[in-house]
Amino acid sequence: xxxxxxxxxxxxxxxxxxxxxxxxxxxxxxxxxxxxxxxxxxxxxxxxxxxxxxxxxxxxxxxxxxxxxxxxxxxxxxxxxxxxxxxxxxxxxxxxxxxxxxxxxxxxxxxxxxxxxxxxxxxxxxxxxxxxxxxxxxxxxxxxxxxxxxxxxxxxxxxxxxxxxxxxxxxxxxxxxxxxxxxxxxxxxxxxxxxxxxxxxxxxxxxxxxxxxxxxxxxxxxxxxxxxxxxxxxxxxxxxxxxxxxxxxxxxxxxxxxxxxxxxxxxxxxxxxxxxxxxxxxxxxxxxxx
Amino acid sequence: xxxxxxxxxxxxxxxxxxxxxxxxxxxxxxxxxxxxxxxxxxxxxxxxxxxxxxxxxxxxxxxxxxxxxxxxxxxxxxxxxxxxxxxxxxxxxxxxxxxxxxxxxxxxxxxxxxxxxxxxxxxxxxxxxxxxxxxxxxxxxxxxxxxxxxxxxxxxxxxxxxxxxxxxxxxxxxxxxxxxxxxxxxxxxxxxxxxxxxxxxxxxxxxxxxxxxxxxxxxxxxxxxxxxxxxxxxxxxxxxxxxxxxxxxxxxxxxxxxxxxxxxxxxxxxxxxxxxxxxxxxxxxxxxxxxxxxxxxxxxxxxxxxxxxxxxxxxxxxxxxxxxxxxxxxxxxxxxxxxxxxxxxxxxxxxxxxxxx
Numbered sequence: 001x002x003x004x005x006x007x008x009x010x011x012x013x014x015x016x017x018x019x020x021x022x023x024x025x026x027x028x029x030x031x032x033x034x035x036x037x038x039x040x041x042x043x044x045x046x047x048x049x050x051x052x053x054x055x056x057x058x059x060x061x062x063x064x065x066x067x068x069x070x071x072x073x074x075x076x077x078x079x080x081x082x083x084x085x086x087x088x089x090x091x092x093x094x095x096x097x098x099x100x101x102x103x104x105x106x107x108x109x110x111x112x113x114x115x116x117x118x119x120x121x122x123x124x125x126x127x128x129x130x131x132x133x134x135x136x137x138x139x140x141x142x143x144x145x146x147x148x149x150x151x152x153x154x155x156x157x158x159x160x161x162x163x164x165x166x167x168x169x170x171x172x173x174x175x176x177x178x179x180x181x182x183x184x185x186x187x188x189x190x191x192x193x194x195x196x197x198x199x200x201x202x203x204x205x206x207x208x209x210x211x212x213x214x215x216x217x218x219x220x221x222x223x224x225x226x227x228x229x230x231x232x233x234x235x236x237x238x239x240x241x242x243x244x245x246x247x248x249x250x251x252x253x254x255x256x257x258x259x260x261x262x263x264x265x266x267x268x269x270x271x272x273x274x275x276x277x278x279x280x281x282x283x284x285x286x287x288x289x290x
Numbered sequence: 291x292x293x294x295x296x297x298x299x300x301x302x303x304x305x306x307x308x309x310x311x312x313x314x315x316x317x318x319x320x321x322x323x324x325x326x327x328x329x330x331x332x333x334x335x336x337x338x339x340x341x342x343x344x345x346x347x348x349x350x351x352x353x354x355x356x357x358x359x360x361x362x363x364x365x366x367x368x369x370x371x372x373x374x375x376x377x378x379x380x381x382x383x384x385x386x387x388x389x390x391x392x393x394x395x396x397x398x399x400x401x402x403x404x405x406x407x408x409x410x411x412x413x414x415x416x417x418x419x420x421x422x423x424x425x426x427x428x429x430x431x432x433x434x435x436x437x438x439x440x441x442x443x444x445x446x447x448x449x450x451x452x453x454x455x456x457x458x459x460x461x462x463x464x465x466x467x468x469x470x471x472x473x474x475x476x477x478x479x480x481x482x483x484x485x486x487x488x489x490x491x492x493x494x495x496x497x498x499x500x501x502x503x504x505x506x507x508x509x510x511x512x513x514x515x516x517x518x519x520x521x522x523x524x525x526x527x528x529x530x531x532x533x534x535x536x537x538x539x540x541x542x543x544x545x546x547x548x549x550x551x552x553x554x555x556x557x558x559x560x561x562x563x564x565x566x567x568x569x570x571x572x573x574x575x576x577x578x579x580x581x582x583x584x585x586x587x588x589x590x591x592x593x594x595x596x597x598x599x600x601x602x603x604x605x606x607x608x609x610x611x612x613x614x615x616x617x618x619x620x621x622x623x624x625x626x627x628x629x630x631x632x633x634x635x636x637x638x639x640x641x642x643x644x645x646x647x
Contacts, residue, residue: 183379187344187367188374189394189441199393203384287425289388 032260039254053079059069060237061262065269068221071152072240075159076216080209082160083167088201090168101172108165112209116229119158123230148238151231155239156224163219167212174208175201206285214278221270242266291292291482292357292449294321294344297355301339311572313339315506316353321450323358326476326483328514330529331503337486343450344484345374357449373442374452379434380461381425387418389632390426391440398445412444415475421577432464439472443479450482457492480499490530494518502526518573524644527571533596533603536577536610537569537641547640550609552588555635558647575602576637586638588600592629606631 021059036047091096105116122129123144131141144150182204187197202209224243227233233240233248246266250259300309300316309315314336330480342348343355354363362370382390390410400408413419416436416614420622421429426437435456442451456472457465473496476483487493494514495502501511502525508521521527521576527535540549542563548552549570556570580587590606590613604615606629615631619625640647 136497155422181376181378183375184347184367185374185380185382185438185441186393189370190368190371190397190445191393192397195397199385206384269364285384286426287384287386287389289386289392289423 029260029264033264034053035257037256037260038258042256047257051258051267054258055261055265061245061265063237064240064242065266067239068223068241069273070191071159071223072155072217072220074222075156075163078156078160079097079164079167079216080171080213082164082214084209085232086168086173086196087172087175087255089170104165107162108164108169110162112162112225113229115162116158116226119154119226120162120230123213125253136256145231146235148235151235151239154230155223155227158230159220159223162226163216167216170212171208171217173203174205174212178204194246203285206281210278210281213281214274217274217277218270291323291480293320293323294450294482294484295338296343297354297356299343299350299355301348302514303352303371310346312351312506314343314461317508319501319508319511321482321484324480325498326485328497328500329484329503330488330490330493330500332529333504334388334505336506337488337503338454339506341374341454341484341486344370344450345372345452346370347374349435351547355431357581359382366432371445372450372553373445373448375435375438375442375456377455379431381426381429381434381437382426386422387413387424387426387429387437388422390437391418391444394441394445403523408444408446412440412481416440416443417471422519423434430464432460432468436471439475441556448481451476453483453485454512455487456485457487457489468517475477490532494530502529506547519569520639520646522632522646524569524571527639528639531575532598533571533574533614533616536572536574536611537611538572538608538613540568540570542566542568544564547638549588551609554588554633554638555586556640557636558638560640560647563640563642563647566642568647569644570633571641571646572613572633572637573640574614574616576634577613577646578623578632579604579615579621580632583630584632586635587632588631590629590631592624592626594626595623604629 007271010108019171019197031044032052034046034048036050037043037045086100110118123131123148125131125141125144128144130144134141142150144154153258166177178201182200183196186200191199221241222243227241227244229240233244237245242262243266244258245261249262296317296319298316298318299314300312301314302309302312306312310314319340329340331337339348339592343350345364346365346369348618350363354361356362357370364370382393385393388409390407391413395405395408410419410422413422416439418433418436418440421433426434429437439453439456442448453472457468459553460468469492483496485493485496497514498510500514500517501508506524510526517526521530523534524537527537538549540547540554542560542565545561547556547560547566547568547570554570560568583589588608590608592604592606594605596603596605598616600619601616602619602621602623604617604624606613606615613631
């Protein structure tokens, strides 16, 4: 038996695992999406593109998609800006930097559903701290879970609070490995701290920033637990995102075939959107003259 | 351009009270405006510290630094307005070559047109005119170093141009080319240049004046010729020149120098050194091979030959010491064995305890 046999033999466990957890479910989902598998009829019959046509005209699904786009862009942007500010602050060498690093990591170490319960208690309309605070300064209370904008606001706040430390940690690691020489050279060239930040620090951080932003966009698109606990996608479906929509169609209403179609569409859209985002960010951070 | 003056400047990184351990022992030095200086010495001799003190990267433990009459000791790096080229090419890799060269000027808020003209002119001078639109990160190491240099040269108001071993990381095939280019670029610009290197050849090529450093002190300063012809210590004699200066042990007896029992005429007065142990120093370049005995001709034992390309070095033994003689490649190589070497009195220097007499 040649060396190639052993190479393939040793690759086999990994390959089988890959087939079992990725390739098979993917292919199976594609097949299911062309069937009518639902709560009353299981099995792989063939209904052509019926599910795909339904998905295409499902305004609720596309509404959830648009909501997710808004949610992902806004929360990731705010997380990036706040995370960068904190990381830059620590990187510049503040006293008690270690303590701050630890404190800022607490949200990251909290289980999302527990964190969501804490936020829900803060935003409870009757006995929550948020309304209590508003009342104490003489303002009228807000229907955090009954009005659309405040309901979205609670989810945005919870998400930003929990994941800004991830950005902070990721970007701080990036800042700490930046070479010192360009900063010395910039100082020698007469650059002001502001110019150094915009022209040296930020562009040098571009590859790390792009990585962090993409990871957060992917992660934020999967948001489920905090919506489940905080608003249950309400009021109505005002805070519903694709993952929640998918879960409802597939696992509460057992529209398995339609759920598979939605999942595949979601996957395709995400691949396209993230590829475009990566290309755009890379283009923005290309070497420049001025 | 400005003169740079160190007044009792000392630098200790660990704040040790023992000055003998300082990176730069307290020193007074003046670098005159418009001249090129070479700082040479082994690693750890304080060359880079001296440069970083001038640019402000390092703040001195004691003393004052003046640019002309202005005390800049407490000024920031930017306020000092120096240009510095580091050992490793320091470029803004996220910018194009144009962006790199334009950066110091945009910091000075020059207009775009003025920047463009200036950058293009400097880029042409340093041979980077064709690469202006390229990402600086995609250049070769020697080209990157030229970009670093270019960033210093685009500014027409720099107090001094500091270069910290700029050729160390450059491949040998580009080194000579880059050295030639740098020399051409800075020639006639009237810039005060301080060039740190551990390569004496580089220093001698560039500098109007060389400062030889050792363990935090300047042990000798002077024009390249002066350091070569009259090193004031064994250390400088060994450091400058390739191969190093010959030092042969001898004694002064009745007002005359003798080595291995052979008397020599020297141009230095040694009458006050009666009976003292001394060393006679002479450059291998000034030791011709003779056919026969004569005045100041010594007999030595020719033991080996080292090939140095255009020249050869004859390694000879006299007493327990080695004396080297450099001959041109087209000269015949004497046979191994006894050899006559002429030590011209005007080229012989006398050293006692490592210092020139």
